[in-house]
Amino acid sequence: MSGRNLVRIGVFYDGSYFQQITNHYRYGHDVGRRIDLGGLHRFLGWCVARIEKVEPRVCRIIEAHYFRGRFALSDLDDKAARDENPDFAEEMLRGERLFDQALAANGIRPHYLRVDMSQDRPREKGVDVALSLEAFDTAVHRRLDWVVLVSPDADFVPLLRKLAAIGTSTLLLAWELPGKTVVSKGLIAEATEWVPLHRIVDEGIAGFDIDAIFLPD
Secondary structure (H helix, E strand, C coil), rough: CCCCCCEEEEEEEEEHHHHHHHHHHHHHHCCCCEEHHHHHHHHHHHHHHHCCCCCCCEEEEEEEEEEECCCCCHHHHHHHCCCCCCHHHHHHHHHHHHHHHHHCCCCCCCCCCCCCCCCCCCCCHHHHHHHHHHHHHHHHHCCCCCCCCCCCCCHHHHHHHHHCCCCCCEEEECCCCCCCCCHHHHHHCCCEEEEHHHHHHHEEEEECCCCHHHHCC
């Protein structure tokens, strides 16, 4: 970190993937708790500090962004009618509002794109493009030293290459869950560092209490 008093970090979440992971730890893992965004950010700062060989206090997350598709209210009402569940829309909106509060409390800016309902199955469109453009633009204009990408998706390989070309280091935060998610080998190869958190959660890591990335009971 020669010549730098502050290590500037930006974190960019693939929201659907993050939701899958936090649900896994809540319902499908012995931990039995969701991921705490504040604790996760402290862990990321600690990881960068260890790589840079500096004190964690100088590694600051100055930008954090969360990208996900979201259903329009009319889509929720349609589903409630099809499923004969009049409370569906209210329950979904309440859950989204609670999560929005968690994002705000941790300084994470949400970016929502409407879920495409024109196909047989609902699907997200444009999330990877929106995330990539925001990450690159932020890295340039906010002079980020590190970009943390929370995603396993090979679609982000071009983003990591572009960031490398402008001298921004990248930390890939991605879990592999048996039968559910596999991290792109190409993405791992392009990242400056990869944090395989599925192994760290199960095995621990010297110097950091990994339990701190989960919400209390």
